[in-house]
Amino acid sequence: MRYHLDEQEPGLNDMRRNIDAWWPFVEQGVEAIVINASGCGVTVKEYGHYLKHDTDYAEKARRVSGLARDLSEVLAPGAQSLAELVAASPLKRVAYHPPCTLQHGQKVRGHAKNCCKVCDLPFSCPPTATFAAVRQAPIRYYNLSCL
Known part of the structure; x- marks a missing residue:
């Protein structure tokens, strides 16, 4: 949220914290990170873009973005x-x-x-x-x- 309120660096730090929180699940092979708020889902799906120049987080952000799913995508099948x-x-x-x-x-x-x-x-x-x-x-x- 802060990223969109023109607080980019604190917003990027929030993204990094989210990635750190989800990362153990990613390493365990989680199939999706389900986001039930569509605006937040847009942002999580763009983590790879926002953090592409961060050498410590670029790859992790790309993977998290690839796993992000809206609830409707999970329920559809x-x-x-x-x-x-x-x-x-x-x-x-x-x-x-x-x-x-x-x-x-x-x-x-x-x-x-x-x-x-x-x-x-x-x-x-x-x-x-x-x-x-x-x-x-x-x-x-x-x-x-x-x-």
């Missing part, structure tokens, strides 16, 4: 199992709002939409979701064509 959990849920009106940073920053598209389709959940794009929430429009009017 198990969409059918997720559908069973959703069907058993007491919640009957659920919609998913894909963050702009997921679609535009991480370039992760389609996974969440597919999960929603398999789970028979409405899927909304940001402008429509905001409009529907403000106007209290029924979920069935959410626009799917924006993605």
Whole structure:
């Protein structure tokens, strides 16, 4: 976060600390570092770029970036199992709002939409979701064509 608030050196130090914390898991062969906040995921996926000139961290940063995954990327292959959990849920009106940073920053598209389709959940794009929430429009009017 600090890196984006024009505190680059403290931000780079935060990245190094994160790498140090994850590194034992990387060495043990972890398959993914799952990031559940899409804005943070954008940054973690760019650690390799931000630290490419740091001789002590460049390679580690590149590996961490390669392992970073958004939660939707991890859930997508198990969409059918997720559908069973959703069907058993007491919640009957659920919609998913894909963050702009997921679609535009991480370039992760389609996974969440597919999960929603398999789970028979409405899927909304940001402008429509905001409009529907403000106007209290029924979920069935959410626009799917924006993605």
